[in-house]
Amino acid sequence: MSQSARAVRTLARTSAELLVTGGVVVLLFAIYLVVWSDVQTAAAQVDLRDDFEQQIEAAAAPAAQAAVQAKPVAPPTGSGMAVMRIPRLGDDWSWVVVEGVSDEQIARGPGHFPDTALPGQVGNFAVAGHRATHGEPFAHLDRMRAGDTIVVEAVGDTYTYVVDRTEIVAPTSVDVLLPVPGKPEAKGRKARITLVTCNPRWGSSERLIVHGHLVETRSGSEA
Numbered sequence: 001m002s003q004s005a006r007a008v009r010t011l012a013r014t015s016a017e018l019l020v021t022g023g024v025v026v027l028l029f030a031i032y033l034v035v036w037s038d039v040q041t042a043a044a045q046v047d048l049r050d051d052f053e054q055q056i057e058a059a060a061a062p063a064a065q066a067a068v069q070a071k072p073v074a075p076p077t078g079s080g081m082a083v084m085r086i087p088r089l090g091d092d093w094s095w096v097v098v099e100g101v102s103d104e105q106i107a108r109g110p111g112h113f114p115d116t117a118l119p120g121q122v123g124n125f126a127v128a129g130h131r132a133t134h135g136e137p138f139a140h141l142d143r144m145r146a147g148d149t150i151v152v153e154a155v156g157d158t159y160t161y162v163v164d165r166t167e168i169v170a171p172t173s174v175d176v177l178l179p180v181p182g183k184p185e186a187k188g189r190k191a192r193i194t195l196v197t198c199n200p201r202w203g204s205s206e207r208l209i210v211h212g213h214l215v216e217t218r219s220g221s222e223a
Contacts, residue, residue, distance in 0.1 A: 041135035
């Protein structure tokens with residue numbers, strides 16, 4: 001075998017080994033994203049649910065009743081601020097909503113946009129969540145239909161919203177977070193909810209949006 005042939009053969013073998021190694025690295029990273037991130041989010045949800053239940057117990061004390069009945073105050077960033085249930089996504093679909101929508105916060109569960117309304121308030125209670133990885137809470141949000149219910153349990157009251165419509169928008173369409181989505185000049189006069197996630201499921205070129213409005217408020221929490 002000539003020297004040039006040996007060199008070509010060595011180069012080909014080295015290239016193949018590098019491709020295999022790179023493939024293994026990519027596979028391990030994919031496993032981390034899909035599996036390990038889910039494990040981390042599940043553990044975070046357990047802690048958040050425990051903390052939220054403690055908030056409910058504290059609010060039930062007689063001395064705290066006046067504060068609960070007063071105008072709600074936004075919770076600290078990163079803390080659990082409500083429990084959301086969506087029957088359309090399964091009888092056991094239940095997630096603690098985190099205050100904040102940074103990468104760190106929505107890695108722990110669906111996150112409430114801080115500048116939007118709190119649950120039950122007039123305005124737009126807007127929540128973002130992952131559709132893939134980190135527990136993928138909004139994985140099947142595309143199954144939502146008009147008339148579906150979204151139950152949000154906050155400290156003090158439980159709110160039921162009904163879905164009005166869904167839509168696909170560009171990532172830059174931040175007007176979906178307005179008190180009246182898509183209408184910057186309009187003044188919010190009723191309580192709404194907006195859920196935001198990426199579209200398609202394993203991409204981020206678009207945003208899938210679910211819009212709804214409040215139809216019922218019940219005193220007390222069920223978390």
